[in-house]
């Protein structure tokens with residue numbers, strides 16, 4: 001079978017998430033008060049990093065954060081025996097106004113050079129607990145200054161992180177974001193509160209006694225109406241021509257000069273991965289796609305996407321057209337030789353801070369933009385821009401799944417392609 005492809009942000013989270021412990025306030029409070037506990041902080045979804053060292057998250061210790069953490073995870077009022085009532089308080093963060101505090105898991109490795117769990121007791125593994133925290137308010141400023149921290153940039157900082165820390169960053173960011181953006185019940189508009197150490201939310205009206213003459217909130221009528229964190233899937237694809245020797249890449253007008261990337265788009269309700277690949281390629285480039293194969297995936301925490309990387313093979317004898325959805329400025333078939341030379345050249349996937357800014361200033365719901373430049377190694381200085389064949393001078397970096405798809409094919413490292 002061979003090894004799976006591990007993309008940036010994925011597979012690296014070395015944390016044992018212990019999702020089966022989330023319902024236990026007692027266990028989560030134990031982790032929270034563990035002197036070894038580490039806290040990764042966010043403000044406005046930006047990570048706390050070491051000042052002047054964009055490549056490192058600054059983790060705070062329990063000692064640093066203890067007096068600002070707020071109340072412990074709640075348990076049900078004494079004497080509660082009703083099962084549904086008990087469920088309403090499982091590791092709840094009350095009052096609901098408390099800032100988001102998410103239990104990420106435990107680093108249970110005994111050997112930090114490997115990501116493999118070394119737990120012998122899988123029910124109660126030991127190690128370092130990690131939490132993500134929304135650090136709202138000026139009361140945090142003093143300790144952050146004292147510990148030599150500053151707020152990094154949500155994307156550019158992530159580009160520079162070590163893979164291990166990037167995994168924790170991505171997990172924490174997605175969860176803090178979800179908690180912060182879902183403060184109101186979609187059924188009745190009341191405030192929501194957090195349960196399960198930040199992995200579940202519920203309508204606060206469920207905690208109050210029923211009001212006479214008022215229908216209870218629809219969401220409180222069944223357990224199935226608790227809200228859970230979202231993951232929104234986006235397909236991103238390396239489409240090959242019928243000979244398998246050319247790959248279809250496109251660009252948007254606003255992208256940095258010379259940059260082309262894989263086509264991408266949201267998977268819509270009622271679509272499989274394969275359906276979405278075929279629809280998007282047809283809509284964006286007018287090309288019909290036959291066989292499609294899954295390659296690998298990448299979590300993308302801006303705010304909650306999962307990039308689903310695929311290869312596909314176009315049907316014979318077609319012409320590219322961009323006038324169906326007019327999303328791309330250009331799309332072309334590029335030879336394996338050209339793409340191989342770009343991925344192996346120094347400037348072929350180098351992006352400056354200015355380039356990132358160009359991409360970040362886009363509409364963030366635009367997956368074509370979002371997917372095009374997933375984090376890369378940050379390099380100083382301007383990228384060398386030389387006009388290449390058909391205007392392409394750059395492809396996405398290795399840390400982007402789009403960059404992975406291009407490299408896998410260009411270097412001939414993939415079996416899937418020959419079987420398409």
Ligand SMILES: [Zn+2]
Nearest residue numbers: 185188203217
């Ligand atoms: Zn409600």
